[in-house]
Amino acid sequence: MKERKCCDCEEIFERRKSVKKINGDWLCRACYISRRKNRRKETIKEARKLEKPIIRKPKQEPTKAKDFPKIKGSKKTKKDKNYSYITIQEKQNLLRMLMSRGMDFDDAKERIKDLVEEQKRVKECMKERGKTEKQIKVKQMEMIEELWDL
Numbered sequence: 077m078k079e080r081k082c083c084d085c086e087e088i089f090e091r092r093k094s095v096k097k098i099n100g101d102w103l104c105r106a107c108y109i110s111r112r113k114n115r116r117k118e119t120i121k122e123a124r125k126l127e128k129p130i131i132r133k134p135k136q137e138p139t140k141a142k143d144f145p146k147i148k149g150s151k152k153t154k155k156d157k158n159y160s161y162i163t164i165q166e167k168q169n170l171l172r173m174l175m176s177r178g179m180d181f182d183d184a185k186e187r188i189k190d191l192v193e194e195q196k197r198v199k200e201c202m203k204e205r206g207k208t209e210k211q212i213k214v215k216q217m218e219m220i221e222e223l224w225d226l
């Protein structure tokens with residue numbers, strides 16, 4: 077059995093079970109946990125940054141579910157290399173929807189950009205874990221729905 081070295085603390089482990097492979101790095105349990113904690117902190121910080129600029133218009137009718145744009149999803153074409161599940165047209169619809177709920181243009185754009193990035197990351201991650209194209213699409217749809225949780 078080859079020795080494994082933790083990428084963060086550089087401790088050497090003789091048993092493969094003692095280290096985990098995360099994003100191509102071998103990590104011991106302690107370093108894995110601390111990385112996860114840091115990642116969570118960043119996520120919370122990012123989320124706060126996103127939430128902050130949202131200004132709700134007073135007395136605005138809540139958007140009804142039926143008013144949400146239908147997401148058909150992009151077909152896989154040679155042109156479509158961005159791994160995202162939504163088309164440019166759909167992105168524009170989402171943008172309009174977010175703005176109609178009181179978000180300003182830049183924030184709405186940023187939020188959609190984050191969604192696309194996150195969809196791309198999730199897709200690659202799920203592919204790696206052997207998930208089917210269908211399972212990936214379901215997950216991506218759920219992520220779009222989370223956009224409305226303002």
Ligand SMILES: [Zn+2]
Binds near residue numbers: 107
């Ligand atoms: Zn370590």
